[in-house]
Amino acid sequence: MAVQDVFDPSGIAVVGASDTPGKMGYEAVQNAIEFDGPAYPVNPAASGSVFGREFVDSVGAIDGPVDLALVCVPAPVVPSVIAECGEAGIGGAVIFAGGFAEAGADGEQLQDELVAAATEGENEVDLLGPNTSGFLVPDESLYATFATGIETVPAGNLAIVAQSGGLAYSLAFQAENRGIGVSAMVGLGNRATVGFGEAIAYFDGDDRTDAILLHVEGSDDARGLLETCRAVETPVLAYNVGEEDVGDFAESHTGALTGRYELYEAGFAQYGVPTVRSTAELLDGGRALATCPRPDGPNVGVVTAQAGPGIAIADRLKAAGATLPSLDPETQAVIEDILPGITFSANPVDTGRPMPAFGDVVAAVARDDTIDIVLVYELYEGGIGYPTETLEELVSAVDKPIVFATGGPDDTLDETLPELEALGVPTYRTPEAGADAVAALVRAAKRTRTPDTVRDGTEVSR
């Protein structure tokens, strides 16, 4: 797969490298040298070195393995740079400049020239962008961007694939602030050749990635996007923006028409790709999809130690299409045995307040065959804490998602919740965030892949 040259290069060239702080070509070199492989600053007009690396005159003059060029030159020069990259055997390029398809007729023509330069030479060049802020692979210290302050984004198992570079960074910083690691963060920009389809397929094959999070503004490669979502094995979750008509602002952004919102929503629903309504929800749902086994169905068992949050959760789950079935009578009997006169033993189960037997109630619900997904809500109470041991047993005993939502002072939660996370129980700090994560699992349960058919290119109507 050629996009490998983009996302997994052996070496990097920064074209338009600069030794002037603040310039894009300077920031890009500063980021590139963090990479575990070699990085070369390229600029025929520069001499000497930057960050200890000698300037090279052209990509053809680089003496070493290079698959990826970070292109920091102005738009008009980009096509010729890409042609040189192709001649030099560089198979991937990130193009930061704007002024292409998003910028009217002249820009569209320039983008056509760019694609021709990338595809018509002896060696093809895969293009991320133009009009992108690039990508990150934290585990490789690969920061293919001119943005600063991104080295602290932690490595993890979520791949963020965003149409907008700015939104990608908004997601990456949110992830960092919440201690959520990413396998990659990609801003697609204008998608000259690397679009959603290529990126999703690539990260589906990436060992570090356990869930793929999309930000979609109404891409023009709807077909590629939806078909790839159907074909891949890795769970995919989408933040689909563009419900309302925001005029020509969106088109001016990454050269895509919005207004296909309903098409995407329907397509995603059909292929079991849950959609969310915000960046925060995208990360919340992504963590659940990446952590939990895929549920067998939409039946959620809710156990709460406080009724009010339990009602908010049940309300939100039902609105999202989840089912809260009555528990098996045997389960209800077990619960009544554990807590005679329990406040409410149907579903949600409400224990009234945290108590030592809370974990036993959770276990009874988790072991009920009617239930596909368990959502627990319990405000933190000192002296009682969380039913960690029970949850640990359950995670290995029942092959179902177990999701935990809570509230309390952050210092308490910071200390206790990582334990649960380490067991494979995703944790959330508001009732609604827990419900939204479970809603993503519910919708993902509908997923029915038909990968072979799709890989043949045959259309299947269902």
Next chain:
Amino acid sequence: MAVQDVFDPSGIAVVGASDTPGKMGYEAVQNAIEFDGPAYPVNPAASGSVFGREFVDSVGAIDGPVDLALVCVPAPVVPSVIAECGEAGIGGAVIFAGGFAEAGADGEQLQDELVAAATEGENEVDLLGPNTSGFLVPDESLYATFATGIETVPAGNLAIVAQSGGLAYSLAFQAENRGIGVSAMVGLGNRATVGFGEAIAYFDGDDRTDAILLHVEGSDDARGLLETCRAVETPVLAYNVGEEDVGDFAESHTGALTGRYELYEAGFAQYGVPTVRSTAELLDGGRALATCPRPDGPNVGVVTAQAGPGIAIADRLKAAGATLPSLDPETQAVIEDILPGITFSANPVDTGRPMPAFGDVVAAVARDDTIDIVLVYELYEGGIGYPTETLEELVSAVDKPIVFATGGPDDTLDETLPELEALGVPTYRTPEAGADAVAALVRAAKRTRTPDTVRDGTEVSR
């Protein structure tokens, strides 16, 4: 106003006080003694002291000013305790026990007895609860609850009035974790005599309170709630739960029927009470309402340094009923002057990336008479920072809400955002949180109070 005895007591009695750690009557005393006024443990069966306070045999035997009783005795004993309180001239009580109207026919009868005891004696007693976890007034160190770990909830200007005590605590801890202060946090529970109407009216007259945040599960005093919302001056924001039928779980909770969701939504909309969809949104919107001047209309001007988040914001605002009008041609000319060839100069205004002139663009939009509310989005970029000085000037020069949303590593934001907050610019850390806060302002702009009519008790149809 009699509920003053509940929320602003001169002294507190804890009835059913205990010296056994873990018991409700112990935790309640531990909280009560934090209060700036006197606190008396009452228990005829106990002797000696607890936390250095001598046990008293009965509320009648207390030698000192007491307006509020924290009632920690089991349900069947509560009516007689309340009768004693009335005889002793104690005008307010918080009743923690469950087993009243939420618990079937017997419980309903007990609650009737309780109300009779509170209202039929010589002195009336206002009842918060039963079936509540109480309330907090952090600024007075008044912790009328058995819950632990709540002394760290900071004092501030938001009054949380929740039907559910559990949800109230979930909100209070979220507020604490985000550095948001509350003037009060109240769990209403069964609302035997103190309901939404009484609490909202009280906090409308409270100098510390600049916005009132409601959690409503489908109260049975719909009329009182909605009429009070119309009458009060303080901005009100509501989290209305119960869109979906969650069966008899909700009714088993605080003795209220849900299923009135649409009634409330319509009523709130009519009276300019914005509604939200989550606890996090309630706090976000509440901060905007408490901080900003009331906008003249729904016209939002969005200035963004990154297009993707700007599109997400515009989409969300439009879905929430906001208008993003074209800027005045003069404003557009000013912006084109500041940034010739600007990426997008309509509305949203997109500067492409953060830059020194960003503040000038914000100022041009804020000074446009077409615009009622300004929402700024800018990812943090070191070396450029935020247009703090410009925002400071604008806050005093234009009498409009100015809301700021951003992203970046928390340590950077923790350092820079409090400056903006101090200027009267509420700040948010995701694009959607900023949009939701502005959506609350937009809906609040519709508010048309008719206090005199309502206080007469005359119904007005509009």
